Amino acid sequence: MVRTLDGAHLNGGQKLAVKYFNVAVILFFAQLAFGLLAAAQYLHPDFLRGVLDFNVNRMVHINAMIVWMLYGFIGSVYWFLEEESGRTIVGLRLGHLAFWLLTLAVTVVVAVYLLVQTGPGDDFTRWFVNEGREYIEAPRWADIGIVVVMGVFFYNVAATFTKGRWSGIAGVLTLDLVALAGLYLAGMFYVTNISVDQYWWWWVVHLWVEATWEVLVGCIMAWALMHLLGVRRRIVETWLYIEVALMFGSGILGLGHHYFWIGAPEYWLAIGGFFSALEPIPLVAMVVHSIYDAGVHRLKNRNHPALAWVIAHAFGNFLGAGVWGFMHTLPQINLFTHGTQWTPSHGHLAFFGAYATINIAFFYLAVQQWRGNVWMGAGLAGGWRWKWALGLLSVGVLGMTVALLIAGYEQSFIERAQGGSTWSAYFAAQTHPWFVESMAWRMAFGWVTLAGFVLLVWDLLTIGRHETRTAETLEEEPALVHG
Amino acid sequence: MIEPVELAHFFLFFFTAAAVIVAALGYALLYAFARLYRRRGLLRGAWLAYGVLAAAVLTLGWLANLTGYWQVLVGLLLVGYGVAPVLIWRLCVATHEGEGRT
Numbered sequence: 001m002v003r004t005l006d007g008a009h010l011n012g013g014q015k016l017a018v019k020y021f022n023v024a025v026i027l028f029f030a031q032l033a034f035g036l037l038a039a040a041q042y043l044h045p046d047f048l049r050g051v052l053d054f055n056v057n058r059m060v061h062i063n064a065m066i067v068w069m070l071y072g073f074i075g076s077v078y079w080f081l082e083e084e085s086g087r088t089i090v091g092l093r094l095g096h097l098a099f100w101l102l103t104l105a106v107t108v109v110v111a112v113y114l115l116v117q118t119g120p121g122d123d124f125t126r127w128f129v130n131e132g133r134e135y136i137e138a139p140r141w142a143d144i145g146i147v148v149v150m151g152v153f154f155y156n157v158a159a160t161f162t163k164g165r166w167s168g169i170a171g172v173l174t175l176d177l178v179a180l181a182g183l184y185l186a187g188m189f190y191v192t193n194i195s196v197d198q199y200w201w202w203w204v205v206h207l208w209v210e211a212t213w214e215v216l217v218g219c220i221m222a223w224a225l226m227h228l229l230g231v232r233r234r235i236v237e238t239w240l241y242i243e244v245a246l247m248f249g250s251g252i253l254g255l256g257h258h259y260f261w262i263g264a265p266e267y268w269l270a271i272g273g274f275f276s277a278l279e280p281i282p283l284v285a286m287v288v289h290s291i292y293d294a295g296v297h298r299l300k301n302r303n304h305p306a307l308a309w310v311i312a313h314a315f316g317n318f319l320g321a322g323v324w325g326f327m328h329t330l331p332q333i334n335l336f337t338h339g340t341q342w343t344p345s346h347g348h349l350a351f352f353g354a355y356a357t358i359n360i361a362f363f364y365l366a367v368q369q370w371r372g373n374v375w376m377g378a379g380l381a382g383g384w385r386w387k388w389a390l391g392l393l394s395v396g397v398l399g400m401t402v403a404l405l406i407a408g409y410e411q412s413f414i415e416r417a418q419g420g421s422t423w424s425a426y427f428a429a430q431t432h433p434w435f436v437e438s439m440a441w442r443m444a445f446g447w448v449t450l451a452g453f454v455l456l457v458w459d460l461l462t463i464g465r466h467e468t469r470t471a472e473t474l475e476e477e478p479a480l481v482h483g
Numbered sequence: 484m485i486e487p488v489e490l491a492h493f494f495l496f497f498f499t500a501a502a503v504i505v506a507a508l509g510y511a512l513l514y515a516f517a518r519l520y521r522r523r524g525l526l527r528g529a530w531l532a533y534g535v536l537a538a539a540v541l542t543l544g545w546l547a548n549l550t551g552y553w554q555v556l557v558g559l560l561l562v563g564y565g566v567a568p569v570l571i572w573r574l575c576v577a578t579h580e581g582e583g584r585t
Contacts, residue, residue: 281567287508288572289571291512291519292572296519322508323505326501326503331485
């Protein structure tokens with residue numbers, strides 16, 4: 001018997017979610033492919049020069065990452081929306097239209113990144129096409145489209161919960177989507193003063209990633225934990241509120257660590273330093289809670305690959321965001337480390353640990369349902385694939401992180417502290433053996449990551465295909481008896 | 484104004500900053516396991532990890548020239564990372580207890 005991926009097992013929202021997941025995986029590949037090209041250009045600067053330059057590869061690498069994660073989050077929300085609200089999605093056809101609009105816009109933007117590098121510079125194109133902020137390079141027309149699509153997404157979510165059933169997850173999610181769409185507007189206007197411009201730009205980059213995305217992932221995780229482990233709704237929602245308070249309490253003013261050197265007032269040194277130092281506290285808190293839950297409830301679950309990726313999330317988030325973040329976040333050291341390979345070292349592990357892992361966990365939950373609620377527990381046929389995919393992806397990203405860390409350490413030492421940030425110091429650091437060898441190791445671990453990705457896709461396409469068992473339905477966890 | 488870390492202290496600074504968070508993790512882990520399994524040995528390990536955390540924080544304060552109002556940061560790190568695992572544990576017990584009383 002072969003179990004196929006059958007849309008008949010899915011509700012309307014889940015069918016739309018699957019579309020988002022498919023594009024997310026394609027963009028995940030684009031992120032890796034363009035990352036490898038950019039990595040190769042560190043080692044061989046003439047490679048594809050004039051054809052596909054480093055700045056283009058780096059831009060597509062980073063933008064593809066941001067967009068695939070967004071696709072993953074949006075897909076995850078559509079996945080659980082009907083179940084959580086207890087009714088069909090309001091405006092689902094509009095949701096499908098928005099998906100195609102967004103995907104078309106992403107395709108055109110990437111094609112323009114790759115094929116069109118110059119054009120007329122008049123008042124119209126300057127407003128309509130050129131926006132050009134690092135990490136959010138999408139032209140203004142695409143940004144307007146993104147805001148419209150986010151508006152439709154918000155409408156789908158808010159209207160469905162309004163007409164259906166509200167819950168703690170629904171409330172937090174809906175409010176977070178207002179912030180998510182609203183903050184994006186901060187990156188869409190032009191200011192002549194570069195310090196003021198950067199001030200607003202960081203609202204999008206930092207507050208998205210370290211505030212609204214964290215809360216969005218919190219909502220997704222809350223639902224996933226109920227579904228995966230049978231955790232009681234009341235417990236999950238209580239912890240969601242606590243997490244939101246901790247994340248916002250430290251994360252919002254942690255924004256200050258981006259204001260150290262952009263010409264913002266000096267008080268940001270203290271605000272950024274203090275709140276950044278507190279940002280790992282929610283991560284430490286999560287460790288305690290995880291142990292409590294693991295110890296008390298024995299982690300009985302219905303989807304081993306998804307749970308393994310959730311565990312990878314806990315470790316990756318702690319190491320990438322917590323340890324790697326704090327090592328270079330105080331202004332006393334950040335003076336030397338900002339703008340070096342320290343930042344991508346932190347970025348690689350933090351994005352992978354905090355967001356990629358959760359999206360992948362959700363892909364496994366989706367595939368399980370898509371294949372007819374197939375068994376994904378112990379003794380799963382071909383189970384080595386998800387384990388190796390998890391291992392290769394984790395080792396690959398960790399290896400790149402350490403290689404970039406060594407390069408960043410060398411740069412902050414030679415280029416910044418010793419050389420005083422001059423051009424000659426910059427080149428001295430870029431040609432130093434520590435830097436060059438680190439770049440080679442980064443490349444090698446990039447290939448390991450790609451191998452993990454290939455295995456992951458193979459596994460997602462085939463897992464449970466020959467499985468005859470159906471996943472057991474988890475009862476809500478038993479009540480504890482104290483005393 | 485800030486006084487940057489001295490060149491000679493770079494490696495030690497990075498190591499110490501990482502040690503702060505890793506020791507905080509160790510303390511949180513050991514504290515949670517100690518309460519879960521009611522083992523005094525683990526609790527002693529937790530206090531030892533907190534001692535490492537305190538030493539790392541004080542060293543960090545010295546390396547990063549945390550003088551004046553920056554000393555508040557030292558206090559925040561010691562108190563915040565010390566209290567958080569205890570409070571979170573109590574919250575865990577409280578949230579589950581509310582569900583479980585029969």
